[in-house]
Amino acid sequence: MKKKPTMQDVAAIAGVSTATVSNVINNTKNVSEGTKRKILDVIESLDYIPNNLAKSLKMQDTKLIGLLISDIANPFFPPVVRGIEDSLAENGYNLILCETNSDSNLERENLRVLLSRRIEGLMVSLAGSEESHFENIDTPLVFFNRVPVSDQYNKVQVKNFKAAYVGTTHLIGHDYKRVAILAGPQHLNVGRDRLFGYKEALLESGREVDSNYISIREFTVAEGYQGMKELMDRSPKPDAVFTSNNALTLGAFQYLKDAGYRIPADIAFLGYDDTQWATIVDPPISVVRYPMYEMGQAIGAMIIGLVKSRGQEPSRTIAFEPELVVRKSCGC
Amino acid sequence: MKKKPTMQDVAAIAGVSTATVSNVINNTKNVSEGTKRKILDVIESLDYIPNNLAKSLKMQDTKLIGLLISDIANPFFPPVVRGIEDSLAENGYNLILCETNSDSNLERENLRVLLSRRIEGLMVSLAGSEESHFENIDTPLVFFNRVPVSDQYNKVQVKNFKAAYVGTTHLIGHDYKRVAILAGPQHLNVGRDRLFGYKEALLESGREVDSNYISIREFTVAEGYQGMKELMDRSPKPDAVFTSNNALTLGAFQYLKDAGYRIPADIAFLGYDDTQWATIVDPPISVVRYPMYEMGQAIGAMIIGLVKSRGQEPSRTIAFEPELVVRKSCGC
DNA sequence: CGCTTCGTGTTAATCGTTTAAATCGATTGT
């Protein structure tokens, strides 16, 4: 761990000034072939790597973008993050990752740290319903997935309402009589909008909304399991269910298996997000899905755009279309 | 995007020197209650957030740790990264994530930018078999998952040999006659060691190693599918298979389902890594697994330890024990 | 009363770059 060589060192050994060294490194001015060669040789022999902190300080840019999410282990995020990373890398930016564990206080703290690191842009999937700490930051900001309602912000979203609407309508269309939903927390847009979509589909086809067939749960596997059990304990039992998040889907499916229900004979099943296992379970399950990698790319592209335009653009929202993938777990 | 206030600004408005401001922010010297209050007020009113670049430059530390992996969308990584993040956050470090897409050239490039950002430590799961670019860096370094053979490095590993050995032995013990393996690339330690473990188990129990029952494949779902097909086209067919990676497991399982084989009646199945779907497929599959989150924590703890001891410690290797989880897909 | 000690606060150098402005010798044009 000896001290790393600096540009001063390079300059001294090559017998030139730091300005010249800087100029050959960045190709920013003409330097004679001779001195250029000499400098490059010294750089090589010292294993000199420029200090980007100093450069960033002087240049007022860091090529660093922050990402603030609840939990990378949530299967929704990895493909999205992959898309983001690819987008950023293409533009020479690096990603600094912070997890909030869905805790708004941690979110606020992490936000401060990121800002003090002078990130040039920030992408966030909200921890909770608290969003005031984002109000006056003057760093380009893109929300995705869990987004605030206010449209003063840039967002990359999913058509949550439509996803649930399309899914529920599909089930209704195949003549299931008692369509249930495993819904998410109502303080999150993703929870609310999907429940609304479900209700609207019911109402539009002349059905009633029966709260017995609605279970509102946290977005976890365990809650999905419990929620599904709760729904199947109703009498009469629902004959179809839409699980409005991937964790809920997994938990619900597990319960139905454990309890010995046959799908779709006893109950039709429509899940959320096209996870790896959707096609290998028995029966392969139908789902409402989004192009997650592409969403990630869009998020990355949007933040880069904002950074380059120095935040002059008006706020935009991109909303991705859901796609219904019909397999064997419900009417088809 | 107006210019952010600096410590100079705060000092000027509060009518003190920057030294004093710095001292109240860092609690590093006694400052009278009065001036402290005044300074804090100014900080508040300006929304002043210290510039960490300047601090890092002066202090020669960044509280930044690099992570170099092939692809966050590989289901192995998310839980590990979660563990790493938690470990780092606990110690006030941030994570900067780079993906190599398993390309050693990209790996080398990313390494350079990370070093130029003056990360204090680096964690890497190798892109390929090329590792020379890590040879002379004097930044604390921890390899995990895909690691170099040389024991001059710090590593957090998995007992790959043992995992395959234990798995294969289990299958042999339940009297399967023709135990096959879906093995990984032999230029990676994880591919090699698992194949060795399989062979060793066979030999030790007096069996022969039959290359007809070995399919060497890339670690992808598609290759798993093809590889499984290849194995089932042998005559006589294998009556048990060990799939030595999670992607291979998924692909292989998919093929067996598609081709209509019954598990374990037609073929016993032993998978790798305890993924979310292992328990909901039919039958629930037995697997060899590792505590991924805990591995992540260990990796994080190790790099922090190295950073704090300034790299004085001798190289260490931590190797996690595999655990055999027996479900319904093979003899039990 | 003179000397030290103490509590607060300031001065100024420093970290490692970038870059506008200055320097300096050689070349060019008239």
Next chain:
DNA sequence: ACAATCGATTTAAACGATTAACACGAAGCG
């Protein structure tokens, strides 16, 4: 022959923090 121009290089001032060294008035002490 002399000014103007040009190309290559250097000088030195930033960027925004930290901190050793110093300054200064008040208090303590023999």
